[in-house]
Amino acid sequence: MTLDPGQLGQSKADLAETLREMRKRAGRTQVWLAQRCNISQTKLSNIETARITPGLIDVELILSALNAPQELVAEVKALARLANTEWQGKRSSWRRGLEKRQAELAGLEKEAKTLRYFLPAMVTGLLATPEYIRASLGHSPVDTSKTVARKLERQAVLYDTAKQFTFLLTEQAIRWAIIPQAALAVQIDRIASLSHLPNVRIGVIPLGAPVSRGPMNTFTVYDQRLATVEAFTGRIVFQDSRDIADHLDVFFLYERHALFDGDARSLLTQWARACRS
Structure with a gap:
């Protein structure tokens, strides 16, 4: 289709x-x-x-x-x-105001109990430093000051222990330099710090890990009821149970190849040190 x-x-x-x-x-x-x-x-x-x-x-x-x-x-x-599929175009988001999209995301995060994020290209706003967030919005042709503030406010949800978060990040996502190396080191330190939260699992997939599927898109799965997929020109929202199940299968595949806890923090420390050098 x-x-x-x-x-x-x-x-x-x-x-x-x-x-x-x-x-x-x-x-x-x-x-x-x-x-x-x-x-x-x-x-x-x-x-x-x-x-x-x-x-x-x-x-x-x-x-x-x-x-x-x-x-x-x-x-x-x-x-x-x-x-049961919805297209949300970037231009429409710009017209409405990007901060409205942040309100929608906050609503999804409030309702969900189990949230899974697959991040093959960049760090998501929930894990990002203010400098990283501002840089990630640099291409937007509208004022982003309110959006930066809303993204930072949303990070409080990570401390809600009634929720479970799993973030899977490729090495490219973590080391992609949209900010200067010194600032990127601070960003990597933040990811390592958040991995200590009891309800937050951060998995790292290093380059060279033998994974049978290529990391095509950033996507998020909220419980088992909704999946959002990011593209350059917008995002697709899936509500059909088969589409959600397919994305969960892909997530679990990558999860099996990810490093967590001490192994992940060891890599993160190494990459942050490389940025500082």
């Missing part, structure tokens, strides 16, 4: 219309279908009017109850997967 950002908003309306028309062609009422699918009639009405987007399980229940032909099942499932 080709991912066209322009399709993503329309796909929710298309899915709602398709499910509504399938029910009507089958000669079934909302009450009958809701009972067969063990969902409320209100929820089904909201699905058919695109007020809520059904998950793949709900769609499968509806298709099964309506005895949909197999060729239509595949088409509707593909549409449901697309409807």
Whole structure:
């Protein structure tokens, strides 16, 4: 299935219309279908009017109850997967104000209990020093002062021991010099320091580690309900359970090749020392 950002908003309306028309062609009422699918009639009405987007399980229940032909099942499932995907473009974020994106991230972090970050290219804001954050936003054509402040405020979530964080960083992500070497040494020291927090696991994947898959994208998985993937021009938000499971599988693959605790801190100390020299 080709991912066209322009399709993503329309796909929710298309899915709602398709499910509504399938029910009507089958000669079934909302009450009958809701009972067969063990969902409320209100929820089904909201699905058919695109007020809520059904998950793949709900769609499968509806298709099964309506005895949909197999060729239509595949088409509707593909549409449901697309409807559970959202494109957030960089230009849109710039227009709205980058600090609003920080508020959205803070909301996701507040709701989640288990957060996993795969960082193949750069350090994430939760682990970053103020100088690193400012440098990482240097390409933005808008005022970033409020965004820097919001990113620093978000770091307080790391000290919430009701949450569990795992950060996987490649050597490139840690040593990529978007700031001067002396400042990069301080950034690396901060990562090592945060690895001592009881609810924060920081894994380091050194260059030369034999990993079978290339590190293509930065991504974050919130519990098992949402995954966000970063690209140069924006981010993709996945809510389909299969997409989330796929990203978790990739995360666990890299996690098995990462160094943690003392082994990770030993490497971090070595890299910080190299920056200072």
